[in-house]
Structures are given as structure tokens and as C-alpha cells.
Amino acid sequence: xxxxxxxxxxxxxxxxxxxxxxxxxxxxxxxxxxxxxxxxxxxxxxxxxxxxxxxxxxxxxxxxxxxxxxxxxx
Numbered sequence: 001x002x003x004x005x006x007x008x009x010x011x012x013x014x015x016x017x018x019x020x021x022x023x024x025x026x027x028x029x030x031x032x033x034x035x036x037x038x039x040x041x042x043x044x045x046x047x048x049x050x051x052x053x054x055x056x057x058x059x060x061x062x063x064x065x066x067x068x069x070x071x072x073x074x
Contacts, residue, residue, distance in 0.1 A: 014046050 003011065017035045021028050029040075037043040047055050 010046055011050060014050050017043075 013035050017031045020026055021031055026034070032040060032043045037046075044055060047058070051058055
């Protein structure tokens with residue numbers, strides 16, 4: 001896959017968090033702590049790494065990338 005095991009686990013955690021957020025099951029702030037992010041800055045760092053944009057930019061749009069990945073990981 002071209003990912004280290006650590007980065008792969010971060011990706012899985014990030015995608016699961018985003019899938020829950022999109023399903024409107026729980027608030028993003030609660031999800032950040034539920035998925036063991038130390039704080040918001042660590043979440044934002046992963047967000048920028050995997051999405052290549054800031055959360056602020058992304059949440060202005062729809063969620064096509066997360067929808068595509070979340071169907072693959074269940």
C-alpha cells in the first residue's frame with residue numbers, strides 16, 4: 001500500500017471517525033476524543049495529511065472522498 005503500519009492505523013482511525021461524523025451519529029468534537037486524538041491539533045494534522053486541505057475548507061463542501069473510502073472499510 002505504500003504506507004507504514006503506523007500511518008495505516010492513523011488512516012483507518014481517521015476514516016472511521018469521518019464515517020461516524022457523516023452519519024450524524026455524534027458531534028465532531030466528541031468523536032475526536034472518542035477516537036483517541038490527544039487534542040484538536042492532532043486531528044487537524046491527520047486531516048491535512050489525508051485530505052490535503054484544512055477541515056475548514058473541507059467542511060464547506062460535500063464529502064465525496066470519505067464516502068468512497070468508507071464503503072471500502074467496514
